[in-house]
Amino acid sequence: MVISNRAYGTTGRSLAAFLVLLLTACNGGSETAQLRQQLSSIAEQPGGEIEPLPEFESYEAFTYSAASLRSPFELPRIASQDDGEPPAMVQPDLEREREPLEAFSINSLEMVGMLRREDRTMALVRDETGQVHRVTRGNYMGRNHGQVNSITAERIELTEIVPAGDGGWIERPRTVELSQ
Numbered sequence: 001m002v003i004s005n006r007a008y009g010t011t012g013r014s015l016a017a018f019l020v021l022l023l024t025a026c027n028g029g030s031e032t033a034q035l036r037q038q039l040s041s042i043a044e045q046p047g048g049e050i051e052p053l054p055e056f057e058s059y060e061a062f063t064y065s066a067a068s069l070r071s072p073f074e075l076p077r078i079a080s081q082d083d084g085e086p087p088a089m090v091q092p093d094l095e096r097e098r099e100p101l102e103a104f105s106i107n108s109l110e111m112v113g114m115l116r117r118e119d120r121t122m123a124l125v126r127d128e129t130g131q132v133h134r135v136t137r138g139n140y141m142g143r144n145h146g147q148v149n150s151i152t153a154e155r156i157e158l159t160e161i162v163p164a165g166d167g168g169w170i171e172r173p174r175t176v177e178l179s180q
Helices: 005-027 029-044
Strands: 110-117 120-126 132-135 146-151 155-163 169-177
Touching (some): 110 169, 120 146
Antiparallel strands (some): 110 120, 120 132, 146 155, 155 169
């Protein structure tokens, strides 16, 4: 079979022109020379020092000593009273009107002072917005139905009524300390 020059002449020339163009593009010119110059200057710089490996700390075994205690995933047992009777079931009064300090978590409230007028003692309590409230014995504060039992110069003592986890409620003592 004889291949004529005419049939493949144009295609051959196009292929040759493409190869020349490709080789010219790969040559790189001045950009490649700049890149090589930068690489050689970086290679000539002295190398940095490698930090030594940190010292290995040996493993210290830990003995778990709380195995005999109640699991945190079990409901707490309600302690019975001295006469063997179960404690009275407590329940918050959900029908009473809520007081302003019951909108805040007890951890966000801080006692900032105390006032005494005649036979009445009042504590000054700052909420998380910065507003100061007067609190007396019997007032409620905190989100868990906390009722103020006593006020001293150093603290406010209150009793919260919190869910027991079994559908009931239990009382929990809390204090709000005087902030310094």
